[in-house]
Amino acid sequence: MGSSNRLFNRQRTVHEILGGGLVADVMLWRKGNLTRGILLVTLAAWVLFEKSGYTLLSLVSSVLLLLIVILFLWAKSAAILNRPAPPLPELYLSEEMVNEVGVFIRAHVNDFLSASQDIALGKDARLFVKVAAYLLVISIIGSLTDFLTLGYISLLLVLTVPALYERYEDYIDSYVITGCRKMQQLYIEFDAKFVNRIRKWILERQKLS
Numbered sequence: 001m002g003s004s005n006r007l008f009n010r011q012r013t014v015h016e017i018l019g020g021g022l023v024a025d026v027m028l029w030r031k032g033n034l035t036r037g038i039l040l041v042t043l044a045a046w047v048l049f050e051k052s053g054y055t056l057l058s059l060v061s062s063v064l065l066l067l068i069v070i071l072f073l074w075a076k077s078a079a080i081l082n083r084p085a086p087p088l089p090e091l092y093l094s095e096e097m098v099n100e101v102g103v104f105i106r107a108h109v110n111d112f113l114s115a116s117q118d119i120a121l122g123k124d125a126r127l128f129v130k131v132a133a134y135l136l137v138i139s140i141i142g143s144l145t146d147f148l149t150l151g152y153i154s155l156l157l158v159l160t161v162p163a164l165y166e167r168y169e170d171y172i173d174s175y176v177i178t179g180c181r182k183m184q185q186l187y188i189e190f191d192a193k194f195v196n197r198i199r200k201w202i203l204e205r206q207k208l209s
Helices: 022-027 032-052 056-081 095-120 125-144 147-158 161-167 169-208
Strands: none
Touching: 022 032, 032 147, 095 125, 125 169, 147 161, 161 169
8 A cells, every 4th residue: 555545644664653662562562472461460450459449659659668668778787787788870860851851841831822722712623623522532431430440441552553553554544544534524514514604703793892
């Protein structure tokens, strides 16, 4: 299938789009044993949380408490017995690292605020429809499951959907492109019939006021 018949006219393979490294190999089951191990460990953790009554916060707190106690006793005993201290990396954030994170966060927050402003002022109807649809889906999913189950399902999807797509991408691309063309046609008709009328009505009301 040519690139013109691929989603977004992409030139690269799925493996290249995912970075082409270890993460891509795991997601596409190029390292099947590792992928299966991640799924089994995650499933075991999910069952542990669901059956034991532990929450993620309580488990993390307990593990950190145990780790701190072990390191503290290790350091004290090492000082008394003239042994080397625990091998810890240097826990330090450089100013350069903080500045890079700050720039990254600021850029994304500004993009979010700009998109929010466009939606609030009615400048981008297509973006409004997308955001409304995403929020509706998140609301429905949130009402059906808890955060832990959602996390496990998300990981399961991440480790299965890309692999299935890579295997059947010719068929999937063909159907999705056809569906997108039909959706675009429906959006154009909807915009012409309803959105433009509403926009004209708002402009007329503003002129009258």
